[in-house]
Every structure is written in structure tokens, then in C-alpha cells.
Amino acid sequence: MTIFHPVAEKAVTAAIARSFLRQFEDYVESDVIIVGGGPSGLMAGKELCEKGVKVLIVERNNYLGGGFWIGGYFMNKLTIRAPAQEVLDELGVPYEGASEGLYVADAPHACARLIASACDAGAKFLSLTLLEDVILREDDRMAGVVVNWSPIAHLPREIAALDPVPLESRVVIDATGHDASVVKKLEQRGLIKMKGEGALWIEGSEDAVVERTGEIYPGLIVAGMAVASVYGLPRMGPTFGGMLLSGKRAAEVAAQILQKVPTP
Numbered sequence: 493m494t495i496f497h498p499v500a501e502k503a504v505t506a507a508i509a510r511s512f513l514r515q516f517e518d519y520v521e522s523d524v525i526i527v528g529g530g531p532s533g534l535m536a537g538k539e540l541c542e543k544g545v546k547v548l549i550v551e552r553n554n555y556l557g558g559g560f561w562i563g564g565y566f567m568n569k570l571t572i573r574a575p576a577q578e579v580l581d582e583l584g585v586p587y588e589g590a591s592e593g594l595y596v597a598d599a600p601h602a603c604a605r606l607i608a609s610a611c612d613a614g615a616k617f618l619s620l621t622l623l624e625d626v627i628l629r630e631d632d633r634m635a636g637v638v639v640n641w642s643p644i645a646h647l648p649r650e651i652a653a654l655d656p657v658p659l660e661s662r663v664v665i666d667a668t669g670h671d672a673s674v675v676k677k678l679e680q681r682g683l684i685k686m687k688g689e690g691a692l693w694i695e696g697s698e699d700a701v702v703e704r705t706g707e708i709y710p711g712l713i714v715a716g717m718a719v720a721s722v723y724g725l726p727r728m729g730p731t732f733g734g735m736l737l738s739g740k741r742a743a744e745v746a747a748q749i750l751q752k753v754p755t756p
């Protein structure tokens with residue numbers, strides 16, 4: 493029989509609170525804040541951390557992975573088009589050929605491996621955390637995000653008067669998927685006009701999303717399906733190579749910007 497070490501209940505709560513607050517205080521400033529913990533955001537976070545960049549991923553759900561847990565409809569198999577199966581090799585995700593240039597993998601396996609590799613690389617996360625606004629500095633450069641507890645969005649107004657908190661960063665990546673939630677904050681102020689996502693066309697979408705991944709506003713990079721929403725590109729449906737390669741591209745662009753933006 494296993495006998496666990498005796499530990500008081502208060503010690504459990506104190507350990508959680510101490511560890512969370514220590515990390516939260518450390519991450520009030522990051523090199524890069526990624527909003528959205530789906531495939532593009534996780535991939536960008538993993539790649540940046542592997543370059544030694546300090547990364548915080550903000551996710552409104554209490555779980556990471558976004559749309560990567562499910563392939564399409566209710567079916568937990570996802571597809572990847574060549575050459576993006578090479579990313580599955582890097583992540584150690586098994587897959588099989590479906591037809592020429594098309595591969596299929598278990599979505600939960602791929603998602604779990606991607607989350608684990610972002611964690612292994614050193615990415616930190618704030619879950620149940622909703623992007624509420626952005627920080628713009630005197631030259632209108634984006635210098636961080638404003639976040640709140642995500643259930644606030646579902647509370648009645650009389651008990652939802654909860655002020656958000658700001659978090660600073662040198663670069664922000666909008667990886668919020670179809671919503672493009674960060675870019676929307678600029679659109680609300682007339683600083684950007686989003687074209688809105690086009691109808692589904694896989695071949696017309698994936699290459700274009702990767703190609704257009706980049707800095708859309710000083711200090712803000714757009715990645716993943718947010719790219720389609722911003723530039724009016726077709727949606728791609730249940731295939732994920734474009735998301736993984738867009739995340740990689742976002743990390744490259746962020747690393748280039750970080751070389752130019754001085755540490756505060």
C-alpha cells in the first residue's frame with residue numbers, strides 16, 4: 493500500500509498561490525505575448541522559447557489547443573498537407589499517408605505533443621484569461637495587452653465591474669483564430685480595416701496564410717486563421733499544416749523585430 497507524505501490542506505493552497513503569484517509577477521513583462529493557445533500560437537511559442545525568448549501565452553479557455561483537438565466535424569483525426577508533415581516529425585507525432593501529399597494523424601496526440609513541446613521549451617501560460625484591450629504607446633506602437641478573467645464576459649453587468657490588468661511586452665502575436673481578437677481592438681479605433689475571412693478553399697488558403705503571416709501594425713504580428721480574417725483569405729477547413737507553418741513564420745518575424753526593439 494502506498495502511504496503519501498502528510499501535508500496540510502493549507503500547504504496545498506499556499507503552494508499553488510505562491511507559485512502562481514511568483515510567475516505572474518515575473519511575467520508582467522515578457523518579450524512576446526501570444527494571445528491564443530491554438531496550433532499557430534503554440535507553435536510560435538515553442539519556436540520563440542527555443543531561441544531563448546521569454547514568452548507568455550494568454551488563453552481564454554481553461555485548456556490549451558484551440559481547434560487542434562478535433563480534426564473536423566466531431567472526428568478526432570486531423571489532416572496535414574506536404575511538406576508540413578515534417579513538423580509532425582519534429583514534434584514526434586505519428587501519422588499515416590492518406591493520399592499523395594496528404595497525411596492523417598490522431599488530433600489528441602498531435603495537440604498533446606504540441607502543448608508539451610511548448611511547455612518543454614519554456615513557454616508560460618495564463619488560462620481563463622481574456623484579451624480585453626491592447627496597450628499603445630506614444631508612437632502608437634503596441635506594447636502589451638490588457639487582460640481579464642474570462643468568465644467575466646458571461647456574468648451579468650451588475651457583478652461584472654471587474655477592472656482588467658495590463659501586461660507589457662515588446663511584441664504581441666494575435667493567434668486568436670477566426671476572431672482576430674487583437675486586430676479587432678485596432679479596428680474598433682479605426683487604425684486597421686479587416687477584410688473578413690473568405691469562403692473555404694484549402695489550396696487557395698494555406699500557402700497564402702503562411703505567406704501573409706507577419707507584422708500588421710508596429711509591435712503586432714498576426715498568425716494562423718487570424719491572418720485569413722484580416723486579409724480576406726479563404727478559410728482552410730480541417731487541415732492544419734498552414735497553422736503550424738504560420739506559427740513558425742510568426743516566430744521568425746518576432747525574433748527579427750526583437751533585435752530592433754530595445755529592451756525597456
Ligand code: 48F
Nearest residue numbers: 528529530531532552558559622623668669673716717731
Ligand atoms: O482557433 P484556434 O485553434 O486558432 P489557430 O491557431 O488555428 C485555427 C484552427 O484551429 C482551425 C482552422 C484551420 O485549420 O480553421 O480553426 O488560428 O485557437 C485560437 C485560440 O485563441 C483563443 C481561443 O480560445 C483559442 O484557443 N482566443 C480567442 N479569442 C481570445 C482567445 C481572446 N479574446 N482572449 C484570449 N484567448
